[in-house]
Amino acid sequence: MVALASTADGQVQRIPEFEPAEVIGVGPYPWGVAAADALGKSPIDPDLDGYPEVAVVVGQLNIFDGSPGYWNKQTGQVVVLRNTQNWANPADGLDIVQTILLDDVQPNTISADVAWADMDDDGRLDLVVSATTHFDSSYEPGAVGIYVYRYDENSDQFEFLDYGPTTYSVRGLTIADFDNDGDMDVAAGVDFLIYPADDYDSISVLKNDGTGRLEPETMLELGSESIDPTGTVVSGVFDLTPGGTTLPDLFAFRAEFWDGVSMTNLDGTDFEMTTVTPDSCAEWDIRDFVASAPFTSGKMSDDIAAVTGDGLLHVIHSDGNGGFTHDCWGGDDDVYLGSGSPLNYRPFGITAGHLNAGGSKPDLLVADEGIVFVLGKGDGTFQYDGQDQRYSPDIGTANGPAFRVTIVDLDQDGFGDIITSNHGAPGSISVLINKFQLISIP
């Protein structure tokens, strides 16, 4: 069975369409959102069932209210939603089953991003949360750093396991086994809400001690004394030299210098820094919009996608040796997403995943108040038509702009569905079920 291709407007991939968005209230100012199969479909049937659960951070801090932002004096949370498998009625597909308060160390803590990973190596996914502070000088600051909540099979809930402090408030989170010892480690970028300040352009790496607890932070300096924090960091395979593929590398942009830094992992602790500069036709003023994925089939290393405030989606191509290339002179490496695209200095999200039948061709989804996606062609370029509304599905009445996004197959029909966290009060997530179906060609 193959997907029926459309050739209208010169486009060769069929554009996925979505059921009307289901909006679920989760609490004030949601930030990061992540999905993975972490629970069974009910407490009575707690074994894993293949259907992904959702975790969304409820930050309690309005990131769009300028610096230092508006904090509502509440502790940051993580809300866990169980996948009930009831996708015949998407309103019944997710149930809130736990609300975790990040008050384990200091109640004035703001939760930022979240990821699923089996930290304690028991075969079940745990929650990793980055924590920033409320930036209100009249209150004691929160305990910034990385929090780990492990799945407990007796309670079918997540319980506090560890807190790894970081020097600065952290936001963007990426999980990988950086030292290749079989245990998942954590890297985080500095929250740009800390701006203005100095020398915040670093990445915090916290290794797993083998039990899910975190070793003391290693700070990776991005080679400057920039006043601009790093915001988001991504991991990927950017180094194909012998031994390089077993050590996940890192990449972050430096907004102040309009460039990026490729961090080649040498041994899990030492990283070799390579500055990546765009061609003279481009300026990379990028903070939160970074994703890595194998956009080029057969190349074995990952590429980087990022969005700038002028509405351009940039793709930079790994050379397999820790470096990157970017051709903006007719090389189709940039996609203009159009007006209404992401604004400078505004944090939003980008994610890679599969939205149509091109299983080996990752697509990209961008939060830009609403959402917009582009379809990967598998050669590092993307199919997109800004005039076609199907590329910008409606997120419903969401009480806030789409902020973080994720692509995950919630109903297990083989096609990626969309979840957005909507950064308002009351805040919500929007769930858009993909209607894509394979069509047999006789």
Ligand SMILES: [Ca+2]
């Ligand atoms: Ca599940």
Ligand SMILES: [Ca+2]
């Ligand atoms: Ca676990």
Ligand SMILES: [Ca+2]
């Ligand atoms: Ca490790």
Ligand SMILES: [Ca+2]
């Ligand atoms: Ca689906």
